[in-house]
Amino acid sequence: MLPSVEELGIPKQPRNQHSLRSESSNSLASTRAILGQPRLQRTKPIIWCAAILCFIFSLVLIFFGIATLILYLAMKPRNPTFDIPNASLNVVYFDSPQYLNGEFTLLANFSNPNRRIGVRFESLNIELFYSDRLVSSQTIKPFTQRPRETRLQSVNLISSLVFLPQDVGVKLQRQVENNRINYNARGTFKVRFNIGLIHLSCWLHTICQIEMTSPPTGILVARQCITNRSK
Secondary structure, three states: OOOHHHOOOOOOOOOOOHHHHHHHHHHHHHHHHHHHOOOOOHHHHHHHHHHHHHHHHHHHHHHHHHHHHHHHHHOOOOOOOOEEEEEEEEEEEEEEEEEEEEEEEEEEEEEOOOOOOOOEEEEEEEEEEEEEEEEEEEEEOOOOEEEOOOOEEEEEEEEEEEEHHHHHHHHHHHHOOOOEEEEEEEEEEEEEEEOOOEEEEEEEEEEEEHHHEEOOEEEEEEEEEEEEEEE
16 A cells, blocks of 8 residues: 555645635735726716816806995985975865765875985885775876986875774864874885996885875875885
């Protein structure tokens, strides 16, 4: 019987290391393929173009915003003013104890105090109140004012069968007898400022307390107007 390799004292040959490395590489490649490792992709040119356009548009908006602020601070636009220099009360009577009829005419004065800025009045509405009760209203056509311009507008307010509570009607009749009638005129206007190519707009709200003598020749005795601004 022939002796074995161990018995002859000859050491075993190690496995081929190159073969082991090859098997390891193949296994790693197979694992990556199974996991579906994504490949790097280049950004499409259209995406770069869109990003550049958005950036330029943002710069333009910032530029116009800063330019508008500078012009606004340089010119300091002032609010137009509204006043009632004259008014007449022609008719006040009741068809029944609670239904009012009347005719009231006021002269509205619109003034643009700005030296270099034109304005445009839009959505003009004037309402007449007695004791916080709406008795008449009238709209005015839009118009434009140049710098430092004044406009006088006659506004005719007619009340026809306007319901008033009994206590309010009695109060009005007493004021007519005493030759002193108190009304409130409220104006709401949208104003647009024209600063070159830039347009700014706001709302003006005016309340005028008016004291009149009795009809048929009722005249304006006293007035006080306050104007507030809102966006």
